[in-house]
Amino acid sequence: MMSPAPAIPEGFPELRDIPRYPVWLATDLDGTYLVHSDHPAHRAGDDVAIAAQTRLNEVVRRLNEQGILGIIVTTGRAYAMVERIRDRIAPADLFVTGDGRYVCAGKGPDAGKPMASWEALHRGFDAVAARDVFASVGEELGIPFLDYAQAFPERVGDPSLRPAEGQISRYVPVARLEAGVTVEDARDRIREALLGGLRERGSADTVLFSVDESRTRLIFRIKPPMATKEGALAVLLRELGVQGDRLIVAGDNYNDETMLKEAERAILAGDDPTLCGLRDALKGHFEGRHGARWDDYLYRLVDRPSPSILEGILFHLQRMDVGPSSAQGPLACGLQPTAGQVRRMQARLTETLQERGVLWGHKLLPTFVLPYFMPAHTLKDWAGRAEAVVAAVERLARAALADRDLYARLKLDPLAEELVRTPHGYDRIVPVARPDALTGAGDPVFIELNCDCPGLVTYSDMLTECMLDAPELAAFRDRAIPENRTERLLATLLDCYRQFGGTANPPTIAIAGWDECVAHAENQAIACRFRAAGYPTVVCDLRRMRRSGSHLEVDGLPIQLVYRRAPFRELFARRADIEPFLRAYRDGIVCVVNPLCSYIASSKAALAILCEESPNAGLLPRTTFVDPEQNGEWRQRGSWVLKRAESAAAEHVLLPKVTSDEQWSQALARAKNEVWVAQKICPIPYLEIPSCDEGTAPERPAALERWFFNWNPFVFGGRYAGSFVCASNGPLINQVKGGTVIPVVPYHSFQART
Numbered sequence: 001m002m003s004p005a006p007a008i009p010e011g012f013p014e015l016r017d018i019p020r021y022p023v024w025l026a027t028d029l030d031g032t033y034l035v036h037s038d039h040p041a042h043r044a045g046d047d048v049a050i051a052a053q054t055r056l057n058e059v060v061r062r063l064n065e066q067g068i069l070g071i072i073v074t075t076g077r078a079y080a081m082v083e084r085i086r087d088r089i090a091p092a093d094l095f096v097t098g099d100g101r102y103v104c105a106g107k108g109p110d111a112g113k114p115m116a117s118w119e120a121l122h123r124g125f126d127a128v129a130a131r132d133v134f135a136s137v138g139e140e141l142g143i144p145f146l147d148y149a150q151a152f153p154e155r156v157g158d159p160s161l162r163p164a165e166g167q168i169s170r171y172v173p174v175a176r177l178e179a180g181v182t183v184e185d186a187r188d189r190i191r192e193a194l195l196g197g198l199r200e201r202g203s204a205d206t207v208l209f210s211v212d213e214s215r216t217r218l219i220f221r222i223k224p225p226m227a228t229k230e231g232a233l234a235v236l237l238r239e240l241g242v243q244g245d246r247l248i249v250a251g252d253n254y255n256d257e258t259m260l261k262e263a264e265r266a267i268l269a270g271d272d273p274t275l276c277g278l279r280d281a282l283k284g285h286f287e288g289r290h291g292a293r294w295d296d297y298l299y300r301l302v303d304r305p306s307p308s309i310l311e312g313i314l315f316h317l318q319r320m321d322v323g324p325s326s327a328q329g330p331l332a333c334g335l336q337p338t339a340g341q342v343r344r345m346q347a348r349l350t351e352t353l354q355e356r357g358v359l360w361g362h363k364l365l366p367t368f369v370l371p372y373f374m375p376a377h378t379l380k381d382w383a384g385r386a387e388a389v390v391a392a393v394e395r396l397a398r399a400a401l402a403d404r405d406l407y408a409r410l411k412l413d414p415l416a417e418e419l420v421r422t423p424h425g426y427d428r429i430v431p432v433a434r435p436d437a438l439t440g441a442g443d444p445v446f447i448e449l450n451c452d453c454p455g456l457v458t459y460s461d462m463l464t465e466c467m468l469d470a471p472e473l474a475a476f477r478d479r480a481i482p483e484n485r486t487e488r489l490l491a492t493l494l495d496c497y498r499q500f501g502g503t504a505n506p507p508t509i510a511i512a513g514w515d516e517c518v519a520h521a522e523n524q525a526i527a528c529r530f531r532a533a534g535y536p537t538v539v540c541d542l543r544r545m546r547r548s549g550s551h552l553e554v555d556g557l558p559i560q561l562v563y564r565r566a567p568f569r570e571l572f573a574r575r576a577d578i579e580p581f582l583r584a585y586r587d588g589i590v591c592v593v594n595p596l597c598s599y600i601a602s603s604k605a606a607l608a609i610l611c612e613e614s615p616n617a618g619l620l621p622r623t624t625f626v627d628p629e630q631n632g633e634w635r636q637r638g639s640w641v642l643k644r645a646e647s648a649a650a651e652h653v654l655l656p657k658v659t660s661d662e663q664w665s666q667a668l669a670r671a672k673n674e675v676w677v678a679q680k681i682c683p684i685p686y687l688e689i690p691s692c693d694e695g696t697a698p699e700r701p702a703a704l705e706r707w708f709f710n711w712n713p714f715v716f717g718g719r720y721a722g723s724f725v726c727a728s729n730g731p732l733i734n735q736v737k738g739g740t741v742i743p744v745v746p747y748h749s750f751q752a753r754t
Contacts (some may be wrong), residue, residue, distance in 0.1 A: 015239050017108065018093055021070035023320055024240075024247050025060070025313060026233050026259070029075035029082070031252040032269045032309060034089055053088070055336065055701050056310045060090040069317075071106070072096060072236060074229045076255065079104060083112060100232035133197035134173045141193060143186065145173045175218040183211050187218060230259040248316045250309050254278055261285050265320075267299045267312035311336055328378065329687045330370035330742065333476040340698025342690045345369040345470055352466045357525070358459060361518040365459055368689055371467045371745040372709075372725045376481060379746045382437075382444050383720030386713040389446045389619045390433045392610055394718070397429040397600040410605045411645065411675040416572050422586050424595030426499035431492050432594050433601075433715045436726075440683025444711055445621055447679060451601035452567050453594060455519050456741060457714060458486045458526045460724045464743040479747045483722035485714055486529045492716040493593050494535075497561045500591040504560045507591075509537040512545065512581070513565030523565055542566055542578045552584040562592045568599040569646065605645040608677045622680035626671045634678030642667050645675035655731055656681065684708050684731050707740070708733055 027033045034053070063069035071092040075082060079097040092106035103115050138145040177186055211218060237247065249256075249263035253275070260266045260282060268275075268282055279300060286294040299312035314334045337345070346369050358365045374382075400407045401421065412420070434454030437444030464482050467473070473480075497507055509530055511523045523539045530537040540554045551558040562581075564571075575582060584590045600606065607623040626634060626642065634640040637656050642664070644652035654667055667676065687709050690702035710733045713723040726739040733739055 015236070018105070018240060019067065019070065020240065021064075021067060021093075022246065023068065023317065024070040024072060024237070024242050025250065026072040026074055026247060026263075027250040027309070028229075028252060028256050028259075029073055029077060029089070032250050032256075032267075033073065034085070055704075057088075057090045059310055060313070063317075064091065064093075069313075070240075072233065073106070074100075074233060074259070076229075078102070079112065079114075094236060096229060096232045096236070100228050103232060103236070133194060137190065137193045137197060138175070141190065143175050143177070143181075143190065145175055177216050177218065183215055183218065190218065228258070229256070230262055233259065234262075246320070248313065250312065257281065265297050265316045267309050267316070269309050269312070328372070328374040330368060330372060330689055332373040332747075333370070333473060335370070335472055335476075337472065337690050337702050338698060339690075339692065339696035339700055339702045341472060342369060342692040342702045343694075343698070345472060346692045348470065349466055352469075356462060356466070357521055358462055359521040365463075366740045367463055368727070368740055368742050369467065369470070369692075370473075370690075370742075371464060372687070372742045373476075373480075374744055374746050376746040376748055379723075379744070382439075382711070383713060385444055385619055386435055386437070386446070386715050386720055386723075387718060389435050389449070390430060390451075390715040391718060392619070393433075393449055393451060393601045393606055394428065394430050396606055396610060397597065400600050401429075401597065406609070407600075409609060410600060410603055412600065412603060412605075413572070413646075416568070416599065419572070419575075419582070419585075419596045420599055422596060423588065424585075424597060425501065425588055425591060426496045426595075428496070428717065429595065430598050430601050431496050431717055432489065434712055435715070437711045437713070438682040438684055439711055440685040443618065444713075445682050446619055447621060447682060447710075448604070449601055449606060450712075451594070451598045453513075453565050454714070455522060455565070456712075456724060457489050457522075457722075458529060459522050459741065460722060460743045461486050461529075462525065463724075463741065464745055467743070468745065476747070481746045481748065483744070483746065485722035486526060487533075488714075488716050488719075488721035489526075490530055490533060490535065492721075493561060493563055495717060496593045497591045502560055502591055506535045507560035508558060509535055509561045509563060510545075510554055510559040511537060511539045511563045511565055512542050514543075514570070515541045517565070519565060526563075542571070542581050543574075545578065545581045545584075547580040547584055550589055552581065552590045559590060562590055564592055564594055568596060568602070571596075603645050603675075604643050604647075604677045604679075605675055607679070621682050623677050626668070626676040626678050628668045628671050632678065637664065639681055640678045641681055643677050643679060644670075645677055653732060658731065684710075684733075687725070687727060689727070705729075709742075711744075 033056070060069065060071065064071055071090065072094045073082070073089070073092040074096040077097055079095060079102045082095060082097055086106075094103065095106050096103050104113055105111050105115075134145045137143075175186065175190060177183070233249075244264040247263060248265045248267065249259055250267040250269060251257075251260050252269040257278060260268065266282065266286070268279060282298055282300075283294065286298040290297050299315045311334055314331070314336075349367070349369050350364065353364050353367075360366070396406075400410060407417075430451045432451075432454060434450040435446045436448040436450065437446045439445075461482075461484060468477055468480055468482060493509070494507075509527075511527050511530075513519065513523060520539070527537040527539050538554055538557060538559075544554055545559070546553050548558075552562075553559060571578065585592055585596065604623070605625070607620055608625050611620055611623045622633075624632060624634060626632070634642070640656065642654040642659075644667075647653070652667075654663060670676070685708070686706045688704040689707055691705045693703055696703055707727040707729055708731050709725045709727040711723060711725050714721040723744040725742045725744060726733050727742055728734070728739040
């Protein structure tokens with residue numbers, strides 16, 4: 001935590017309008033947040049460094065705009081110099097410039113204006129006395145001192161850099177080292193001699209230094225009492241009410257050593273070989289404070305361009321459990337890959353998926369190279385909401401089977417009622433569910449209820465395994481908590497079988513659908529894992545099933561448990577072709593999961609009834625039946641989505657911004673004879689995915705593409721069992737429509753990790 005701040009009698013009324021953020025970043029400017037114009041990379045027009053700077057600005061600006069991260073820039077530069085380069089840095093809330101001499105707001109009507117309250121920090125500073133001390137020490141040590149303007153005329157020739165009237169004059173002496181005198185030999189003895197004289201006269205209590213590129217000149221900055229960067233920062237943090245554990249400090253030089261040591265969380269940037277001593281000193285300091293876990297608090301960047309402090313910012317935000325955008329998503333692991341890295345990761349993943357046969361139809365399952373990372377505590381909250389919405393639809397389905405009037409309101413196909421009402425032999429109507437949610441407003445809001453035969457259970461597991469195996473994620477792997485969705489699916493199937501009264505141990509399982517379906521390869525993968533767990537399993541087409549006495553068989557093999565992988569509407573349409581299966585189901589000689597009555601819960605009409613009849617605590621968007629003869633709210637096209645009640649794979653879903661007037665009118669005409677619902681539109685979130693675009697040089701940071709996405713949690717036996725997100729480059733998000741499947745991987749928060 002920062003040292004106690006000096007008392008300022010006047011207070012700081014200028015800070016009243018500064019937002020209060022959950023986390024603050026206090027960052028040095030040159031060589032830390034910004035590649036200085038004198039930096040070799042900048043002079044050479046280094047595209048990598050410039051691109052990294054752009055990426056840093058984009059992310060920090062977004063975190064600031066989202067109210068997540070406040071920004072204080074602390075620098076030795078005069079504010080006039082900072083003002084000239086403000087377009088190269090993300091908007092800061094506050095600037096501490098001139099090594100603490102000048103403090104101002106970075107935004108709003110008072111941006112750039114000095115805070116009147118800050119004048120109290122500069123009382124007692126005597127620049128004339130300080131000049132006398134330097135002259136005396138220089139004569140005593142035989143080291144000539146030059147004024148900064150004399151030493152670097154090219155840097156201060158601009159009249160705009162001169163102090164404005166009424167401001168403290170800037171005195172930055174420069175020691176010129178004679179041949180044979182090293183920086184290491186000279187710096188400490190000069191500093192000690194200077195401090196003695198300055199303190200004796202009350203002119204300053206701190207002297208900092210830096211080295212020019214030629215390593216022949218030492219640049220000193222004298223610090224008036226209570227006017228150092230760390231002193232100024234301590235005052236601001238106290239006035240803003242910022243606790244030490246909510247602060248990240250970034251610096252790159254010995255000038256920042258005190259500020260870095262007094263921070264709870266620090267980032268050391270820079271690639272100067274003379275920083276080895278500072279790195280070691282900081283390591284020792286944080287090791288003494290935090291023991292073996294010192295590197296959870298100090299992030300050190302070595303041999304990388306300074307804008308890579310973005311890695312350190314994200315590193316600390318993860319451990320502070322700050323979000324949403326910074327804490328979850330493919331980049332929440334802190335990886336900021338280059339284009340070349342993304343291409344290599346994509347090539348490895350493609351090869352692995354081909355070897356393991358992760359196909360959707362005849363093509364590889366579309367995915368991305370990184371999982372969707374989510375803090376475990378956030379996922380726990382979201383999982384609770386998923387369980388709550390499945391519990392609500394379970395209650396509705398039970399009530400509909402008991403209440404004919406309620407059943408009639410669902411407007412289901414009357415020809416299917418006999419199958420729907422057939423007893424299935426165990427408790428739950430929806431043992432396997434996957435509601436789909438949008439999270440653009442924060443907490444998930446569930447827009448679909450996949451309660452018939454949801455897929456992508458095992459593929460989500462396989463994608464997780466392949467992605468976490470990437471060497472680029474080695475540093476993050478110990479914090480990941482992979483979800484075993486298939487194991488939980490098997491446990492749910494077996495629980496249903498036991499409730500059914502099944503006695504076979506183990507039962508033979510049939511994963512039954514259609515041979516020609518796009519999910520056939522996943523069915524094979526599920527069977528492989530079930531068999532590995534010790535349960536005989538076959539994959540078959542429902543049309544191959546035969547009745548043999550008191551058994552249902554596939555190719556002569558008796559089946560006790562059927563995991564149904566064909567939607568009810570398809571199954572009902574082909575009922576003449578699968579009569580042996582249906583007869584066995586009616587006769588109760590085989591356990592089928594999901595049961596055919598889950599058809600009740602899969603209709604979007606269920607959403608409309610849930611919204612009408614029970615409070616849902618924000619779990620569902622407003623959903624209502626469409627009556628073309630009535631003037632309902634849903635006629636306000638810009639705010640509503642039209643959906644046919646019985647549809648899947650995003651068929652018959654009309655979004656307002658991508659639907660023509662003709663399509664909208666046609667849907668309303670169909671609603672006279674079909675059941676349609678209108679759903680209040682929800683904000684659609686997006687995630688950022690590093691692109692493997694071949695047009696980007698391999699050493700440059702990968703370009704980021706924005707994709708819309710939804711969250712798809714599995715709820716087995718009423719309990720959360722894992723999830724994935726589906727991403728699309730358009731607002732109509734569905735895997736069958738070409739969406740990309742990205743498995744969700746929860747990770748331990750810093751506090752929870754052991």
